[in-house]
Amino acid sequence: MKRQFILIALLGVAGMASAQTKFQPQDTEFYEPVPRVVSTKANAAPSDAIVLFDGTNLNAWVSDKDGSTSPQWTIANNTFTVKPGTGGIQTKQTFEDFQLHIEWKSPELIKGEGQGRGNSGLFLQGIYELQILDNNNNKTYTNGQAGSIYKQRPPLVEARKAAGEWHTYDIVYTAPRFNKDGHLIKKGTVTVLHNGVLVQNNTELEGTTEFIGLPKMKAHGAGPIGLQDHGDLVSFRNIWIRPL
Numbered sequence: 001m002k003r004q005f006i007l008i009a010l011l012g013v014a015g016m017a018s019a020q021t022k023f024q025p026q027d028t029e030f031y032e033p034v035p036r037v038v039s040t041k042a043n044a045a046p047s048d049a050i051v052l053f054d055g056t057n058l059n060a061w062v063s064d065k066d067g068s069t070s071p072q073w074t075i076a077n078n079t080f081t082v083k084p085g086t087g088g089i090q091t092k093q094t095f096e097d098f099q100l101h102i103e104w105k106s107p108e109l110i111k112g113e114g115q116g117r118g119n120s121g122l123f124l125q126g127i128y129e130l131q132i133l134d135n136n137n138n139k140t141y142t143n144g145q146a147g148s149i150y151k152q153r154p155p156l157v158e159a160r161k162a163a164g165e166w167h168t169y170d171i172v173y174t175a176p177r178f179n180k181d182g183h184l185i186k187k188g189t190v191t192v193l194h195n196g197v198l199v200q201n202n203t204e205l206e207g208t209t210e211f212i213g214l215p216k217m218k219a220h221g222a223g224p225i226g227l228q229d230h231g232d233l234v235s236f237r238n239i240w241i242r243p244l
């Protein structure tokens, strides 16, 4: 109702303006609706965010292998680390559109190369992989490097850090929309800042991020945030999400 009111008011003002041919400054100044207040502090989740990892436990997560509520990944020093072979983890809660912050690092001890070095992944709605990979002089296919939408879209640039240093991903995600018959109405989009640098700019998701073969578009509803066990000791910290 408020939006309609503003639109009608704006059109009314525009009509008046065309009659009078001149706007006053206040004619285009709105005082409602008033944005909600969110308090912020450096290196902390905004006050309205859902904290998915606060450094102490994985209570917000389940194992994606067997759904168990105590994922075996290792927690230490306010971080947690993949426990290879135990499978990925995903949030208990599911999400549609959101803003997400996550910090990750590949192991200091460099082992393997290409896709075999510091590989994990962040699954948007449990389906679309934003790649996590050691990007310190680690050659691989570009649509599989850190910051890529896996096998779909390379990052705009490589926001490189040395192995063992913490990376940040700040993500704005809009879920794809499907009609009641399961047909795609609007593709999902994702914007990603990697270490503060834009690497995906409103990128359209073409479908599932397959290791082999082309993306598949499948209708779905809300989904979890997933993290991949790719056998490497990738660590995570400071994870929070704001449903939009």
Ligand code: MG
Binding pocket: 119, 120, 121, 129, 131, 132, 228, 230
């Ligand atoms: Mg991966």
